[in-house]
Amino acid sequence: MIKSMTAFAKASHTKEFITADVTIRSYNSRHLDFAIHLPEACQSFEEQIKRLIAKTHDRGRIEVRLNFTDDSEASDLFEVDEVRARGYYSALSRLKDSLAIGSDISLDHILAARNIIIPAQKQVDTDLLGEVVLAVVEMAAGELDLMRRQEGENLFQDLSSRMDYIEGSMETLTKEAGKIPGVYKNRLMERIARLTQDAAEIDPVRLAQEVAVLSDKSDVSEEIVRLASHISLFREVMDAKDSQGRKLNFLIQEFNREFNTIGSKAGNAVLSHMVVDLKSELEKIREQVQNIE
Template structure:
């Protein structure tokens, strides 16, 4: 079953003193490209994150955001310098005494003083934090894979429907192409008759030879055969276990090439109309293939 490259997922794991969450967003890309955003103290875990993702994702642009929060819900913790606060308090008491003040000393006048309350980042413990991070990452990857698979199932059905339309178009093209030699002969007769009006009768053998030459130039049998083969291969690859995106992209390009050649060789309006409609279907397939892993 094919997988889409577009998905979003989130995972979270909680420890004794911190919570780690992971968000993953993936979009289509020719290769597997992973970008990780995380707090600097945990940057040493980045390569582990990428290696873990590569086990689940073979193709696509993957953006990962890691957030680390204390149990209070913030990525910042606050520490009090009690000794400094006590020194400030004693100093303020001396000022009160010197000025003969009797008002109580408000606590906010102490904690607002520089250095009494300090903000610091949640401190890393890389070994235990990796255990938490891996839990959150695995949870997110499981959801991501499920979403990519669901989107892939929709793409799979869409491809099958469009391939069937292409096969129907090829049946019509093949039927129309079979009558082209007679059509060329009649057109050639009409053109030569107009040019040689009143002249001697046309040589039937010569006419047949010229008509055969024109029919050979416009013969699309090989293109029809190759297009049918490409469609059969496309179906087979859709059911393979390996990520088929690159192979499907190549076949979609080849299908476009074959139908374009059919159109360029055709001088019949009806046949050209069928080929144009088929090329529109191929173009839709080419667009959808870009999102297949």
């Protein structure tokens, strides 16, 4: 079953007083790459997060953004920087005496200074935080995998339809390719006739040899057989249990090689136009295959 590399998922998980929220986005990439953005308190979980996601994802650029809130009682406590407050009060007093200001110094004046009252530095329950973080990442990674599979099903339907089109064109392609030796033979006969108008009769054995050589050079039966094999293998890879985007991409290159060879041997406009059309369809398939894991 093929899987897309482009998807998005998010999840939230709460246990006791810690809540973690995560979003995961995945994009096309030749390998499995990570861009993980974590709060400082969660930095130690980065490698575990990577291993967790790698269980269900083999390729793609995975971007993870995670935040958490701690609603424990300690989260509402504040600390007073008394040293700073006294220093600020002393500075205000000196300024008051220096400028002969008669008004009193109030608490409001002290609080006007920055960082007098600050949130208390609390200790996060690392074990609980780790449990919540890994749980929420596992939830999001599962959702991401589901979305990649669903998008993969859409890709499967599209690719199957396009492969049906290519396969359906093979009969006409074979028929037109069968005309190539005759076309080259007629061209050869016409050329010889022009060049030997006043000459002696051409050796029929030699002529037959030349026609045989041209027929062999213009024969595309091997390319058509290989195309049929590629179509069969392409379908097998799409139906495989594991998503194999790299193998499909390689097959696209093989398809293109056969079409180029047939196009170079094409002896009539119909066949040339067919090859152009099939290569255009192949390019659409190639673009879709780039999204497959």
